[in-house]
Amino acid sequence: MSGPTLIDRPAAGPGPRPGEVILQLDHVSKTYASGVLEVHALQDVSLRVARGEYVSIVGPSGSGKSTLMNIIGCLDVATAGAYLLGGTDVEQMNETQLAEVRNRQIGFVFQQFNLLPSLTALRNVELPLCYAGVRKDVRRQRARDALGRVGLADRVDHRPNELSGGQQQRVAVARALVGDPTLILADEPTGNLDSHSTADVLALLDELHASGRTIVLITHEPDVAHRAQRTIHVRDGRIFGDLEPAPGPVDG
Template sequence: MTDPIPVLQLRNVWKTYASGAVQVHALRGVDLDVHAGEYVAIMGPSGSGKSTLMNIIGCLDVASAGQYVLDGEDVARMSDNDLADIRNERIGFVFQQFNLLPSQQAWRNVELPLWYARVRSAERRQRALDSLARVGLADRAHHRPNQLSGGQQQRVAIARALVTDPALILADEPTGNLDSVSTEDVLGLLDELHAAGRTIVLITHEQEVAERAQRIVRVFDGRIADLAVGAAS
């Protein structure tokens, strides 16, 4: 049974951009709740507002109006420094491009959020190694990205997302650069994390990927078009 208090709560969220004299409404009064332990996929065509919604959920951008509460914190009222702390500690990001430092070993890549959080060296290393073990890469801790397959690199990225024990895993097209075998590998890992109680929001344009989630949120013209039940529910 899900927690009655959402991990993520958007209320009447608007995002407006100025394009010359024209006001462009990327989001138009979005309401969305994601509860602890839920696995939610967000879908939408190009220009739908899907990417803008992802940026606001990830605290990479701020709403023009409305309320966003993440893990009990009113994000809309935070300073830039506070938002940076939220991104580093409360949200685990997984991106399409992996975003790994090519010169650094896997465990060094995984420890980065802890380094920014000023965690001591010995604890950083142990937590990074534990996180790699969690994603099945204990034996690849000292490999650099170019020594790993695409699927393994994405597993390193997921280990990095997990290392701070965040309230939310935010995965933006995490299988977009992977072949079919690696895609299944990464989606299987997300399934395992969900089964272990992790809260996951997945951004994707692929229906088959979205159907792994419990719930599919469709965005169209800056609004939530519907809340569909996924195949994994």
């Protein structure tokens, strides 16, 4: 398997200027009701991420980092506060609009890969463009280009069970890239990988960052978190600044 190749940012229309804040949370709180009890998962969280930044978010189990990821990824909405993605107020959107934001502006990379087993790598990467209504010939070429960028040009016709774990995760990264999203949101992307595949995927994220991509990485592994430019530590539903990951294992 060849290693990841240098990734060039695809041509796109006018977007955020370098250094411009593209992800902004202002005094965001999230409260879940459980019978007569209220669980304050996030409390007064403010966060800004500029275009081209590589940020990791770490914290122990129950810290609120998963809730924070769900809000950033438009998979959940805040109880209070404001969230702007690319200058757009996410909190004012309905479910249809949120689905469109998830498909067009956010590229997701999950721990479980979430590839459809019956489809080839090429077809899996095409899926976000299918949902976006992109013409077949255009989406097919863009999917091939994305797989080429992650070093899998020779695996386009392979199904997930014909690929290693590291290769499957690289297909997932290609799928995240294919729509040229504003943000790549990676949730424990190395959690199911051996050490060799972990190094491969982290090198790929490094190259994405070097090419100008904006990455937010959720992880419980300090060594993984250290790859980012800065680390946000979450505890008891609050952000404690841009801290270095705590030494030793962190319970996710």
